[in-house]
Amino acid sequence: IIKYFGSIPRRVKIVEVGPRDGLQNEKTIVPAETKIRLIDMLSDSGLSVIEATSFVSPKWVPQMADQMEVMKGIRRKPGVSYPVLTPNLKGFQAAVEAGASEVAIFGAASELFSKKNINCSVEESLQRFEQVMVAAKAAGVPVRGYVSCVLGCPYEGKVAPAKVAKVAKRLYSMGCYEISLGDTIGVGTPGGMSEMLEAVSKVVPVGALAVHCHDTYGQALANILVALQMGVSVVDSSVGGLGGCPYAQGASGNVATEDVVYMLHGLGIQTGVDLPKLMDAGAFICHSLNRRTSSKVSQATHCKL
Amino acid sequence: MGNVPTTVKHCLSHEQLARDYPWLKRWLVEEKEIVPTEVKVQLIDRLSDTGLSVIEATSFVSSKWVPQMADHTEVLQGIRKSPNVRYPVLTPNMHGFQNAVSLAAGATEVAVFGSASETFSRKNINCSIDESMLRFEEVLNAAKDQQIPVRGYVSCALGCPHEGPIDPSKVTEVAKRLYEMGCYEVSLGDTVGVGTPGSMAAMLRSVTREVPCRALAVHCHDTYGQALANILTALQMGVCVVDSAVAGLGGCPYAQGSSGNVSTEDVLYMLHGMGIQTGVDLSKMIAVGDFICHSLNRKTNSRVAQARGSQL
Numbered sequence: 001i002i003k004y005f006g007s008i009p010r011r012v013k014i015v016e017v018g019p020r021d022g023l024q025n026e027k028t029i030v031p032a033e034t035k036i037r038l039i040d041m042l043s044d045s046g047l048s049v050i051e052a053t054s055f056v057s058p059k060w061v062p063q064m065a066d067q068m069e070v071m072k073g074i075r076r077k078p079g080v081s082y083p084v085l086t087p088n089l090k091g092f093q094a095a096v097e098a099g100a101s102e103v104a105i106f107g108a109a110s111e112l113f114s115k116k117n118i119n120c121s122v123e124e125s126l127q128r129f130e131q132v133m134v135a136a137k138a139a140g141v142p143v144r145g146y147v148s149c150v151l152g153c154p155y156e157g158k159v160a161p162a163k164v165a166k167v168a169k170r171l172y173s174m175g176c177y178e179i180s181l182g183d184t185i186g187v188g189t190p191g192g193m194s195e196m197l198e199a200v201s202k203v204v205p206v207g208a209l210a211v212h213c214h215d216t217y218g219q220a221l222a223n224i225l226v227a228l229q230m231g232v233s234v235v236d237s238s239v240g241g242l243g244g245c246p247y248a249q250g251a252s253g254n255v256a257t258e259d260v261v262y263m264l265h266g267l268g269i270q271t272g273v274d275l276p277k278l279m280d281a282g283a284f285i286c287h288s289l290n291r292r293t294s295s296k297v298s299q300a301t302h303c304k305l
Numbered sequence: 306m307g308n309v310p311t312t313v314k315h316c317l318s319h320e321q322l323a324r325d326y327p328w329l330k331r332w333l334v335e336e337k338e339i340v341p342t343e344v345k346v347q348l349i350d351r352l353s354d355t356g357l358s359v360i361e362a363t364s365f366v367s368s369k370w371v372p373q374m375a376d377h378t379e380v381l382q383g384i385r386k387s388p389n390v391r392y393p394v395l396t397p398n399m400h401g402f403q404n405a406v407s408l409a410a411g412a413t414e415v416a417v418f419g420s421a422s423e424t425f426s427r428k429n430i431n432c433s434i435d436e437s438m439l440r441f442e443e444v445l446n447a448a449k450d451q452q453i454p455v456r457g458y459v460s461c462a463l464g465c466p467h468e469g470p471i472d473p474s475k476v477t478e479v480a481k482r483l484y485e486m487g488c489y490e491v492s493l494g495d496t497v498g499v500g501t502p503g504s505m506a507a508m509l510r511s512v513t514r515e516v517p518c519r520a521l522a523v524h525c526h527d528t529y530g531q532a533l534a535n536i537l538t539a540l541q542m543g544v545c546v547v548d549s550a551v552a553g554l555g556g557c558p559y560a561q562g563s564s565g566n567v568s569t570e571d572v573l574y575m576l577h578g579m580g581i582q583t584g585v586d587l588s589k590m591i592a593v594g595d596f597i598c599h600s601l602n603r604k605t606n607s608r609v610a611q612a613r614g615s616q617l
Contacts, residue, residue: 186612189578190537218571218608219578221534225502251612259530266501266531296530300498300563 009233011270013049014257015180015210016042018285019070020051020085022242022254024063026289032066034288036073041281042239043077046273051104052082055091071098083144087118089131096139103136104144104180105129107171109164110153113184117148126170133175145171146212150181150196151188151223154247161199169203178208180236183223185247186216190226197230210234213255215294216245220255221263228269235260240282241294256295258282342376344600346383351593352551353387356585361416362392365401378410393456397430402444406453415448416456417441419483421476422465425496438482445487457483458524462493462508463500463535470504473511481515490520492548495535498528498557498565502538509542522546525567527606528557532567533575540581547572552594553606568607570594 019039023030035053042050052074058065067084076082083102086092095103107125108114114122129145136143149156150164168179181200183193193211200209211227211234213220224235241256261273279298286293293299345363352360362384368375377394386392393414396402405412419437420426426434441457448455461468462476480491493512495505505523512521523539523546525532536547553568573587591610598605605611 189575191579215608216612217574218533218568219575221530222537222575225534225537245612248612250614252608256530262529263501263531263534267503296528296564300528300557 007231008228008267009231009269011233012228012264013210013234014047014260014271014273015049015051015212015234015236016047016239016257017051017212017236017254018042018239018242018257020054020064021236022238022240022285024054024061025243025246025253026063026291028289028291029063030285030288032069032073034285035066035070038239038281038285038288039070039074039082041277041284043075043080045277045281046271047278048079048272049081049083052084052100054085055095055098055100056085056087057091067094068098071095071100086132088128089135092132092135096141100141102142102144103132104146105132105171105176106146106148107167108148109159109167110149110156112155113149113153116155122167126167126174129171130174137175143176144178144180145176146180146182147171148182148184151183151192152185154185161196164196165199165203168200168209172204172208178210178234179204180210180212180234182212182236183214183220185245186214186219186251186253188213188223189219190222193223193226194230197227197232201230206231207233210236212236214245214253215241215255216248216251216253221259224255224260225263228267235264239278239295240286240298242285242289252294254294256282256293256297258293258295258297262297339373340601342379342383344597345376345380348551348593348597348600349380349384349392351589351596353385353390355589355593356583358389358584359391359393362394362412364395365405365410365412366395366397367401378404378407381410381412396444398440399443399447402447406451412453414454414456415444416458417444417483417488418458418460419479420460421471421479422461422468424467425461425465428467434479438479438486441483442486449487454489455487457488457491458494459483459491460494460496463495463504464497466497473508476508477511477515480512480521484516484520490522490546491516492522492524492546494524494548495526495532498526498531498563500525500535501531502534505535505538506542509539509544513542518543519545522548524548526557526565527553527567528563528565533571536567536572537575547576551590551607552598552610554597554601564606566606568594568605568609570605570607570609574609 053067053070054064081102083104084095084100086095086103147167149159153159171179209232213223237257237260238254239257243253245251245253261275264271282298363377363380364374365377391414393416394405394412396405396415459479461471483491521544525535549569549572550566551569553566555565557563557565570590576583594605594610
């Protein structure tokens with residue numbers, strides 16, 4: 001029996017994925033200056049990790065075509081890390097050239113998802129990543145690993161916790177300093193989350209784990225709460241809840257950073273984030289995208305009678 | 306996971322239109338149209354077929370304050386009363402109670418609404434908490450005579466729009482009073498949705514010292530997106546009754562444009578995902594949500610309904 005809140009961390013690191021994961025999944029493409037301004041505002045809100053862009057070919061992800069310009073344009077706040085996605089060695093090299101000092105690689109716990117998404121099996125993708133790891137080690141660049149579909153796959157349905165653990169362990173053993181476990185389509189619930197984390201934390205230390213919950217079914221905060229209760233202290237989220245779900249058009253995707261921070265602060269957990277400044281960044285980007293925020297905290301705060 | 310119960314008595318699918326607060330007039334102006342009686346009756350009948358065991362049907366508040374509920378007697382007369390379902394109604398005082406249990410209306414269960422905040426009580430029902438308790442005692446006595454079960458509500462359990470944070474001891478005081486005067490169950494409401502798992506746990510720790518867990522329910526609002534996390538916390542602490550509203554009907558009168566009640570569909574999704582039995586059919590619930598949103602010409606607040614309704 002886990003005593004509620006007995007083992008929740010006193011401090012949680014938020015990994016802000018809005019500028020990358022968020023914007024990548026928005027229909028509207030925003031210009032580089034807007035992205036730069038967003039990242040600068042996020043840097044000022046107290047966040048310590050802000051995923052800035054992606055070095056995937058613009059052929060696949062046109063939203064991130066201005067990757068070089070963004071990396072060169074942002075103000076690097078001391079103490080803040082600006083990781084970028086690198087799907088392969090080529091992307092890694094381009095990232096380092098652009099001045100990236102941290103990168104991330106993306107694996108999947110589902111074979112079908114891997115094939116449909118990056119056109120290769122899970123094993124093949126891991127081999128590509130090994131190449132990146134070797135180069136990263138040589139260059140002294142830390143690498144974060146992502147595992148998608150950890151609580152369900154849009155094609156395969158249920159995903160076995162053992163499979164998630166296997167992929168997470170591989171990424172960790174090859175040198176990723178942290179593994180972010182993603183509920184890619186938001187289908188997970190607290191039961192599935194705790195089952196999956198139990199399996200993964202047997203092979204990867206919980207201090208090296210993060211959760212990346214989607215709110216497509218409204219379950220994100222409850223899932224994050226359970227993860228905290230199991231000792232996870234790193235949470236990914238997206239300002240304004242940017243980034244819908246590509247598998248359920250019109251549905252929500254990423255969990256909103258504002259709502260996560262509200263919950264964490266309410267639990268007495270320190271995040272270093274200034275919520276009003278964060279909401280300002282959210283308001284700015286939503287205005288630029290001409291869309292309503294998906295953050296309930298922002299909606300409530302801005303709608304006072 | 307904690308001591309999560311294996312069965313949760315599902316909810317009042319709370320027809321948010323049933324609120325006996327004078328400030329509601331402003332919100333009603335926003336809603337503009339008054340929902341016709343037939344639509345309400347259809348809604349309740351459809352909810353009766355989903356497996357719910359408790360459906361809050363209407364409110365016996367003066368139609369001067371809540372014109373939306375003026376048809377309370379017609380609604381009770383019109384609905385098909387399913388044998389496995391109860392249909393409680395709100396009764397703010399003796400007058401409302403008598404109308405509710407009259408032969409014409411035939412209510413067999415009622416609910417009274419207290420507050421943990423003095424300011425909220427005064428602004429809302431124009432009297433202090435103590436005065437409201439005296440009114441409720443009258444209702445409880447009359448209800449006992451007629452063997453009508455009474456449910457008690459405590460609003461502002463995790464925060465008040467006027468007073469800010471509310472001391473758990475105050476919530477305990479009011480909940481205890483309602484329980485001891487004869488309410489079979491006390492529903493603790495996060496009226497403005499400001500609560501988080503931290504404040505929920507602190508409040509429940511206090512209340513459960515005086516009121517047994519099995520007699521408690523939580524009524525969480527999702528105005529700040531915290532409802533499911535708060536409900537999960539309550540479940541882990543042994544609460545097994547959850548209030549919610551189909552499609553998340555009913556915005557927040559204190560933050561216009563914001564959401565209010567948590568969606569029944571989203572709650573069910575979480576509970577079922579955790580292996581908790583509710584007896585409710587989620588697909589049927591989603592269909593009911595579609596029906597009422599269509600009738601009200603508005604979008605659902607349920608994320609589950611949005612996701613399911615928009616599968617590629």
